Amino acid sequence: MLRASAQVTTIPLDPRAITDRSVDPLLPAGEALLDFVDAVLTGDEASQEVTREAVAGELGPSGLVDAAGVIANFEMMNRIADATGMPVGKGTLKRTAEWRELIGIDRFNHLGS
Amino acid sequence: MPFAFTDVEVEIRSNIRTLFRREWDRLALAGTWWSGAERGDIARAARHGRFGGDAQPSSLSDGAIEAAAAIGARPAAIRREWVERVANDLGYPRYVEIVGVTSRLAAIDTFHAAVGTAREPLPEPEPGEPSRSEEPQARPGAAWVPMVGGASITQALSLVDAESTAQEDMHGPLYLTYEGMAELDYVGGLSRAQMELVAARTSAINECFY
Numbered sequence: 001m002l003r004a005s006a007q008v009t010t011i012p013l014d015p016r017a018i019t020d021r022s023v024d025p026l027l028p029a030g031e032a033l034l035d036f037v038d039a040v041l042t043g044d045e046a047s048q049e050v051t052r053e054a055v056a057g058e059l060g061p062s063g064l065v066d067a068a069g070v071i072a073n074f075e076m077m078n079r080i081a082d083a084t085g086m087p088v089g090k091g092t093l094k095r096t097a098e099w100r101e102l103i104g105i106d107r108f109n110h111l112g113s
Numbered sequence: 114m115p116f117a118f119t120d121v122e123v124e125i126r127s128n129i130r131t132l133f134r135r136e137w138d139r140l141a142l143a144g145t146w147w148s149g150a151e152r153g154d155i156a157r158a159a160r161h162g163r164f165g166g167d168a169q170p171s172s173l174s175d176g177a178i179e180a181a182a183a184i185g186a187r188p189a190a191i192r193r194e195w196v197e198r199v200a201n202d203l204g205y206p207r208y209v210e211i212v213g214v215t216s217r218l219a220a221i222d223t224f225h226a227a228v229g230t231a232r233e234p235l236p237e238p239e240p241g242e243p244s245r246s247e248e249p250q251a252r253p254g255a256a257w258v259p260m261v262g263g264a265s266i267t268q269a270l271s272l273v274d275a276e277s278t279a280q281e282d283m284h285g286p287l288y289l290t291y292e293g294m295a296e297l298d299y300v301g302g303l304s305r306a307q308m309e310l311v312a313a314r315t316s317a318i319n320e321c322f323y
Contacts (some may be wrong), residue, residue, distance in 0.1 A: 001294070001309045011306045018313045027310055033303075037314040040227045052229055061123035062302030068227030069129065070303070070311040073287035076220035077266065078321035080280065082188035083212045084269040085196060085257025088322055105322060 019103050029058040033067055040071055115236070121228050128286045133221055133233070136279065140214065141236040145246055145273045146207045149238035152214055154178075156235050159185030159215040160222070176202040177211060184215040189320040196257045205258050206247075206273050212258075213276030217283055224287070248272050267291055288312070 017025035017034060025034060032054045039047040056064040080086070093100075100106050116133040118125040140156060143149050154171045161168055162182025171178055180199045183191060200208045222232050248261060251272040255264040261271040270276040281291060288308070289299065299305045316322070 001297075001305075001312070011304070013306060013310075015313075018310070019317050025310060027306055028304075029307065030310055033307060033311050034314050036227075037311055037318065040223065041315065041318045045229075048226065049229060052227070056123065059303065059307075063307075064123055064302075065125060065129070065228065066302035066308065067311050068224050069287035070308050071227055071315050072220040072224035073284060074312045074315040075223040075319070076216040076280070076283060076287075078316055078319040079184050079188040079216035079219055080212060080269045081266055082191050082319075082321055083184045083196070083216070084209070084260075085191075085193055086266050086269055087255045087264055103317075105317065 015099055015103050019105065029055070029063070032058050036067055037071055040068075041075075115233050118228070118230060121230050123228065125228065126286070129224075132283065132286045133224075135282065136217055136221065137233070137236045139275075139279060140218075141239045143239070143241035143243045144210055144214070145275050146204075146210045146243050147214075148243060149241060151177075152210075153235055153238045155181045155211055155214050156218050158182050159218055160232070160235075162186035163219070163222075174202065177207070180208060180211045181215050184212055185219060193257050200258070209258055209270055209272045210276055213270050213273065213279060217279060220283060220287060244275075246274070248274055 012026040013030075014023055014026050017023040017030065021034065021038070025031065027033075032051070036048075036051040036055045039051040043051070052064060055067055059067070114134075115137055116125075116130045118130065140152050141149050142152075144152055147155065151172055154169075154173045155177065157169045158171060158173065158178045158181035160166075163185040173181075176199050180203070183195075196208070203211075225232050248271065250261045251259040252261075253259045256269065258269075259272050260268045262268050267281070268277070270280050284291065285293070289296070293299065297305055299308075301308075303311070
């Protein structure tokens with residue numbers, strides 16, 4: 001969906017930032033959002049507070065709440081996908097081949113294959 | 114009242130507060146295959162697996178506790194053989210209900226961490242018996258659990274209709290409705306591209322292909 005939305009809206013974006021934090025995502029407030037995700041999922045309360053304030057500062061309270069909601073939703077969806085063995089469709093695999101190679105997510109060994 | 118978010122510095126939208134209260138009501142009541150008390154024990158096992166702390170007394174079998182803890186804590190490590198073993202013990206419908214309860218709890222707990230407040234205490238269970246309503250159209254397919262129609266993330270829990278409905282209920286207020294996902298130029302508090310960057314990074318940290 002990131003690939004598709006970036007294409008439709010012609011927003012500059014470097015998708016390598018998804019898996020390589022040394023890469024600038026180019027997207028407005030992208031660094032702040034990535035820092036926030038990292039802090040929420042892997043950081044301590046102090047890092048969460050710092051990154052929360054950064055997102056609110058750049059995107060306002062509604063941006064912060066939206067970001068929290070998206071992280072929460074994908075915590076749910078990731079668990080559902082992993083626990084039910086949801087396969088990725090052939091069409092999706094074909095459409096996303098170039099991005100998957102760029103981002104390097106094939107290494108995630110989805111479904112243990 | 115739960116989910117008041119009075120100690121949070123930003124306003125939490127009413128549709129999110131309402132959503133979480135509805136989910137707490139669901140958690141307390143008997144589901145399709147588990148009682149309210151058992152659903153509470155599933156949630157406790159999931160939190161224990163994810164956050165640690167002292168193990169609580171549980172009415173659940175070891176297999177059910179193991180399933181809730183694994184889905185709550187380390188879903189990327191789940192494999193087909195493990196699902197088959199757990200489902201052979203519990204039955205696929207009971208396993209799917211655990212997936213639903215545990216995954217929605219993870220969403221709510223993560224939201225709390227993200228906005229900077231403590232996890233909500235679990236609700237007291239309500240009396241009542243599970244409906245045990247079968248989904249006659251569900252079939253084994255390309256995924257690891259039976260579902261209605263072809264394998265699709267929006268149908269993943271369709272073996273237990275109430276769990277599939279609860280998944281869709283959660284999806285809209287936290288992210289986008291299933292229909293709204295087609296709006297690639299959507300702009301709310303975040304642009305669509307910003308939302309997808311957050312989603313993609315979340316999935317990457319969780320080592321989930323989705």
